[in-house]
Amino acid sequence: MAEHGRYLFAIGRGIDGETVASTTGLRTAPLALVEHRGLQAVVCDVDLADFGEEALVRNLEDLRWLEEVARGHDHVVRTVGAEATIAPMRLVTILSGDASVRDRIEELHDELVDVLDRVDGRREWSVKAYAVPGREEPGPMSPRGTGSGSGAAYLQRKKEQAARRRTASERAVQVADEVHAHLAQHAVAGRRLQPQDPKLTGRTEPMILNGAYLVDVEHGEAFAAAVAEIDGRTIDATIEAQGPWPPYSFAVLE
Amino acid sequence: MTQSRQPVTSRPYSHAPEYASGGPAPDSLADILERVLDKGIVIAGDIRVNLLDIELLTIKIRLLVVSVDKAEEMGIDWWRNDPMLNTSAQELNEENRQLRQRIEELESGSGSSGGGSGG
Numbered sequence: 156m157a158e159h160g161r162y163l164f165a166i167g168r169g170i171d172g173e174t175v176a177s178t179t180g181l182r183t184a185p186l187a188l189v190e191h192r193g194l195q196a197v198v199c200d201v202d203l204a205d206f207g208e209e210a211l212v213r214n215l216e217d218l219r220w221l222e223e224v225a226r227g228h229d230h231v232v233r234t235v236g237a238e239a240t241i242a243p244m245r246l247v248t249i250l251s252g253d254a255s256v257r258d259r260i261e262e263l264h265d266e267l268v269d270v271l272d273r274v275d276g277r278r279e280w281s282v283k284a285y286a287v288p289g290r291e292e293p294g295p296m297s298p299r300g301t302g303s304g305s306g307a308a309y310l311q312r313k314k315e316q317a318a319r320r321r322t323a324s325e326r327a328v329q330v331a332d333e334v335h336a337h338l339a340q341h342a343v344a345g346r347r348l349q350p351q352d353p354k355l356t357g358r359t360e361p362m363i364l365n366g367a368y369l370v371d372v373e374h375g376e377a378f379a380a381a382v383a384e385i386d387g388r389t390i391d392a393t394i395e396a397q398g399p400w401p402p403y404s405f406a407v408l409e
Numbered sequence: 410m411t412q413s414r415q416p417v418t419s420r421p422y423s424h425a426p427e428y429a430s431g432g433p434a435p436d437s438l439a440d441i442l443e444r445v446l447d448k449g450i451v452i453a454g455d456i457r458v459n460l461l462d463i464e465l466l467t468i469k470i471r472l473l474v475v476s477v478d479k480a481e482e483m484g485i486d487w488w489r490n491d492p493m494l495n496t497s498a499q500e501l502n503e504e505n506r507q508l509r510q511r512i513e514e515l516e517s518g519s520g521s522s523g524g525g526s527g528g
Contacts, residue, residue: 160455166450207456225441225446243449245445247458248451253510299424355439356427397440403445403449406450
């Protein structure tokens with residue numbers, strides 16, 4: 156007999172039962188809705204042999220396992236969140252059964268309603284800006300051969316290089332601030348996340364801005380246009396938008 | 410108003426905005442993990458996952474992974490094969506090991522190796 160838990164993807168309202176019925180959860184388990192006091196929890200069964208405490212500690216270190224669960228989680232959250240107001244849960248939130256799901260909704264009911272009110276009719280966009288390499292100005296060349304020997308000239312060049320690097324990184328900070336401030340004006344809320352490491356982005360240009368923006372559904376196109384516009388007039392950075400998706404970064408309990 | 414249709418870029422699984430020329434690739438694993446691992450509402454589950462383990466995992470992933478395929482392309486496959494085969498993974502594993510050890514020390518209150526000997 157396999158023991159099961161209930162994997163909780165999201166809590167929301169206005170979630171369409173047909174969408175849930177036609178979407179699969181993790182490992183082809185059917186999705187279900189657990190309803191309580193006007194809120195709906197999107198859940199599916201998971202086998203505790205894989206999702207129990209000890210198994211999770213082991214499995215979360217397995218990148219393929221993690222990727223499958225993460226993509227499955229994201230797929231469900233996006234599908235049910237496309238037409239409804241939802242607050243996504245953190246990955247691997249697992250309860251013992253539907254009664255326990257209802258208990259949690261009961262405990263957090265008012266906070267959850269506040270969260271859903273804040274994100275109602277809004278979606279999240281991600282905007283990442285990457286510094287364009289080699290844009291920094293060459294800087295004044297030091298006069299060569301003026302007196303002092305090659306050692307001094309070498310030190311002088313080193314100093315200039317360091318100064319240029321400093322200028323470039325100051326400029327990157329400035330560009331990131333400007334882009335974020337500009338896009339925040341087109342959004343209900345904006346958050347700056349930690350820029351991703353180049354080893355992680357797989358790109359050589361450093362990421363200078365990793366922003367998340369909460370945007371009214373009907374302003375989505377205008378927001379995308381604002382990103383394209385600021386990308387077009389910013390020569391020091393490449394600015395890319397992704398989205399929209401459910402408000403992962405803005406559905407947080409106070 | 411929630412009834413209005415989504416903007417054109419929101420077709421399910423159309424990750425690349427249409428206005429972007431030579432647009433970005435579909436969501437990388439890093440992007441997905443950033444969303445689902447680091448975000449979302451935290452409630453106490455009945456299955457308790459040690460957050461410290463997840464933090465370490467996050468450190469690892471933040472540093473390393475683009476996607477499984479991409480990582481394999483780059484020759485990073487420590488999660489499947491011998492980690493000793495890959496230098497950067499080896500360094501990272503070592504770093505992780507040290508972090509774990511340090512956390513264990515701190516947790517057991519035995520971080521008493523003479524305090525700040527930073528130099």
